[in-house]
Amino acid sequence: MTRLTTIQGSALPLPIDNLDTDQIMPKQFLRVIDKAGLADGLLYDLRFDESGEPRAECVLNQRAYASARILIGGANFGCGSSREHAVWGLQQYGFQAVIAPSFAEIFYSNAMNNRLLLVPLARDAIDALTRSAIESPGASLSIDLDQQTVSSASGERYAYTICARHKRMVIEGMDTVDLTLDSLAAIEAFEQSHFVRHPWARVM
Structure with missing residues (x-):
């Protein structure tokens, strides 16, 4: 497994508090017996309307955020059931990290065990990063896993906490x-x- 020390890429703003795992990966996509194809189900009801057509207003359907590798979420991200498929779907969609004010406990463990980095930051830092992602789509963020910092393209730098065990698991795979x-x-x-x-x- 390649050692992972930096995650760098554009950020997708999704400032929804209490976004639960049923929204992240709806139940109809849990019938598979392996991890394949879960990207199609990620946040399905946000991305598509009742007829299966993409919602133009959804940030995940906007070209400017098509290559985002970092998701900026709201508080209590990943609450609800313990379905690990939510983590797998985020990864298959292309996300390597989620930054939010807080995370549900079980989702946090599932993510770290699967090398999806979760970064908790204070609300004011999240608000600043969200505004930047909205005002400057495609602007890059850099997460230094060794130093435990998030740096924006405009120079802001935020420190985050992570236990030694989870840090090692994410860095060393x-x-x-x-x-x-x-x-x-x-x-x-x-x-x-x-x-x-x-x-x-x-x-x-």
Whole structure:
């Protein structure tokens, strides 16, 4: 897995608070047995009308944001059910990061476990980045994963917090199994010392 230290690209503004996973990935797109094709379902009801025609007013259908790699969302992004398909759909659509004031807890874990970076920033910073994305479509944002900063094209720079475990997982492309295997030597050493102290506990 390639080490990921920088995410850079244009941003798509979607300042909707409490955008839940049923909106991000509607239930009719959960019938697949693999991850393929989920980009088609991403935010379907926002993107298309009842007859399946694209909504011209939807930012996701506007040419200026077609290559956006960073989504700027509202508070409590990803609330609702725990469906991991919401994360996969965002990634398949082309997003590598979501910046928002806050995230639902389960969605946050699902995203980080799948290497979709979630960046929490204060509301005033989100408002500034949203205005910039609306006023200057295509303007680039840069996320430095090592330094934990977001930098705009106009020079603003914002620091964000992330736990060491999730930071490592996103940068190095690790999942929870990889983390466990990385500690295998320590696990085996603990196991041996445990059975030395408690030999009756070993199952023969």
